[in-house]
Amino acid sequence: MSAPEVMLQDNAKPLLKGWVLNGQGGARAINFQQLATLELQADEKLWLHWNKEHPSTLAWLKASQSISRFERQLLLEKTTRPRFLTLTEHTLLLFSRVIQPKARADSSELFSVRVRCTEQVVLSFAQPGAVFGDGLKQLFKEKLGPKTTAELLLLLMREATEQIDHAVEALAEFVDQQELRVDQEEKYEPDHQELLQIRRSSANLRRYLAPMKDLFAALAKAQPAWFDKGTRPYWNEISNMLIRCLEELELCKERVGFILDSERRKREQRTGRVMYLLAVVTAFFLPLSFVTGLLGINVGGIPGSDAGHGFLIACLIIAGLAAIQFMILRVLRWL
Known part of the structure; x- marks a missing residue:
């Protein structure tokens, strides 16, 4: 039984x-x-x-x-x-x-x-x-x-x-x-x-x-x-x-x-870290996207496209802008 x-x-x-x-x-x-x-x-x-x-x-x-x-x-x-x-x-x-x-x-x-x-x-x-x-x-x-x-x-x-x-x-x-x-x-x-x-x-x-x-x-x-x-x-x-x-x-x-x-x-901290990372990425790449868009979209064509070093100059401008942004973010202690 x-x-x-x-x-x-x-x-x-x-x-x-x-x-x-x-x-x-x-x-x-x-x-x-x-x-x-x-x-x-x-x-x-x-x-x-x-x-x-x-x-x-x-x-x-x-x-x-x-x-x-x-x-x-x-x-x-x-x-x-x-x-x-x-x-x-x-x-x-x-x-x-x-x-x-x-x-x-x-x-x-x-x-x-x-x-x-x-x-x-x-x-x-x-x-x-x-x-x-x-x-x-x-x-x-x-x-x-x-x-x-x-x-x-x-x-x-x-x-x-x-x-x-x-x-x-x-x-x-x-x-x-x-x-x-x-x-x-x-x-x-x-x-x-x-x-x-x-x-x-x-x-x-x-x-x-x-x-x-x-x-x-x-x-x-x-x-x-x-x-x-x-x-x-x-x-x-x-x-x-x-x-x-x-x-x-x-x-x-x-x-x-x-x-x-x-x-x-803990969940709020994890969410805050993710949002912070997204904010930093956005703040870093948004100006660069603006510059590349400004150089690529205009009525007269791309500036410096006829010059031999036009592309290199554009890259240096963007790199310089990125360096300035990095220093600003470091001063603000965002990075």
Whole structure:
């Protein structure tokens, strides 16, 4: 089976990921069919990552008595803005964004992810193309995974933020390469469309990263009572990581403008040199053309045509005029 077929089958499932955490750093995977008979032990936690566009997801949410109609509307709404809501003492809703881990430098495609977190259950919802929480599988395998839902939420958001940070680094590295080539290669002309796409991508990323930065900073200050108190510095670090990303994006925007300005100045200089050369050639040959035309076009014929040295004299006159022009141009520093 080819990779696209596997991806298509995964995307067609309502439950994209399901893990039962044992509270000791490990976890076991579960599928959609096992949910009907699942009973959590006292020390176990549950994480379900849903395909929000699948009809069975909405059906499961409607059947869940612990999730209100208001929560369903928020979790499945078409457009979201990064934020978090504390609905009750034990329920937290968080709306954030994730980016593809191997996104191109000029890609700004961000996927919305919605999370409902309680002390025992974490429900996350995203569209099928979003990559979310893939790094936890290895942690569970090594028994180094999260032990509580608060730790799980922290690791999910940190992994998503690191993916954004890598994408911003790739964008900055691409701008570095373009800037270096413009500075070192006289004839290099950067792709304007690609640079403009980077500028648009930077603006689009800043649009979402700014509220995400505020989201995690606020979450570090106003944590629910069941959150691990030791996680507060880590939430602040996620916010700081996004601040660095925003600063890098702002710098990339300015550097793209510098590259475009530098390339435009080089083009104007090349055009100016060509026009200068044409002006010098014109100024040099126009008087000579006038003299030759004056000698060759008259009613009485060419002066000195009957004399034996007439042609030589005409050549000397033109050569003398050319020498005078050359000296004048040198004095004027045109040559």
